[in-house]
Amino acid sequence: MTRLSVNLNKVALLRNARGGGEPDVLEAARTCLDAGAHGITVHPRPDARHARSDDVLALAALCRQRGVEFNLEGNPFAAPRPGYPGFLALCAEARPRQATLVPDDDGQLTSDHGFDFARDGDRLRPPVAELRALGCRVSLFADAGAAVEQAAAIGADRIELYTGPFAEAHARGGGTAARGCAETAGRARDAGLGVNAGHDLSQANLGAFLAAVPGVLEVSIGHALIGEALYAGLAPTVEGYLRLLDAAR
Numbered sequence: 547m548t549r550l551s552v553n554l555n556k557v558a559l560l561r562n563a564r565g566g567g568e569p570d571v572l573e574a575a576r577t578c579l580d581a582g583a584h585g586i587t588v589h590p591r592p593d594a595r596h597a598r599s600d601d602v603l604a605l606a607a608l609c610r611q612r613g614v615e616f617n618l619e620g621n622p623f624a625a626p627r628p629g630y631p632g633f634l635a636l637c638a639e640a641r642p643r644q645a646t647l648v649p650d651d652d653g654q655l656t657s658d659h660g661f662d663f664a665r666d667g668d669r670l671r672p673p674v675a676e677l678r679a680l681g682c683r684v685s686l687f688a689d690a691g692a693a694v695e696q697a698a699a700i701g702a703d704r705i706e707l708y709t710g711p712f713a714e715a716h717a718r719g720g721g722t723a724a725r726g727c728a729e730t731a732g733r734a735r736d737a738g739l740g741v742n743a744g745h746d747l748s749q750a751n752l753g754a755f756l757a758a759v760p761g762v763l764e765v766s767i768g769h770a771l772i773g774e775a776l777y778a779g780l781a782p783t784v785e786g787y788l789r790l791l792d793a794a795r
């Protein structure tokens with residue numbers, strides 16, 4: 547069964563709106579794990595607008611204690627700044643089970659593209675090697691159609707398919723929206739890579755995605771899941787996702 551890693555960025559965003567401790571990111575993580583989620587993701591941004599370095603360390607400790615995967619996302623080339631020591635330094639301290647590298651610019655609203663492996667391949671080699679030496683599984687954010695064979699050549703373990711364009715096309719009724727992801731997933735596996743997926747996945751589109759792209763090892767889902775949880779509650783929402791993943795196996 548595809549594993550579910552819940553991204554808690556949006557819980558931290560809500561907490562930061564008032565500057566206190568509520569809603570509590572750790573309590574949200576415990577609730578998701580108690581409901582059966584397989585792991586926790588955060589993607590701290592250098593401007594600390596949602597998950598912060600202290601959240602990362604606390605979530606890493608919780609996941610270690612629970613024996614579940616902690617997936618830390620970020621750009622290894624973003625400059626450190628006060629409150630954000632840089633992605634590699636954060637990984638060295640938190641030791642996430644999985645590090646997902648994403649080529650986001652500092653000012654980006656959210657992730658909107660994967661790596662250009664032909665262009666970025668050589669400079670990705672050192673951070674990939676460093677993260678693997680720390681004991682992290684390394685996943686690289688990739689667009690449908692990307693030259694993922696290069697991701698394998700530079701030592702990555704997995705790719706994470708950027709599913710934003712799929713989600714948009716699905717919402718417009720595009721029946722073939724996942725075809726590009728399926729083709730890229732097939733090439734990634736042929737090259738020896740595992741395949742994760744994420745961005746704008748939701749209970750409305752997850753079943754269709756997994757039907758079109760079988761064999762996905764993990765989905766990381768945050769924005770829609772936390773939004774849906776406002777209506778249904780966090781634990782029932784996580785359970786809803788797990789039912790979808792179970793039905794797709």
Ligand SMILES: CC(=O)[C@@H](O)[C@H](O)COP(=O)(O)O
Nearest residue numbers: 555589619648656657744745
């Ligand atoms: C890589 C990816 O798609 C997610 O990490 C997404 O970028 C979440 O980040 P935000 O919550 O900042 O939009």
Ligand SMILES: NCC(=O)COP(=O)(O)O
Nearest residue numbers: 553744745746766768769
């Ligand atoms: N890697 C994708 C992720 O963690 C969550 O993305 P989203 O569901 O918040 O769009």
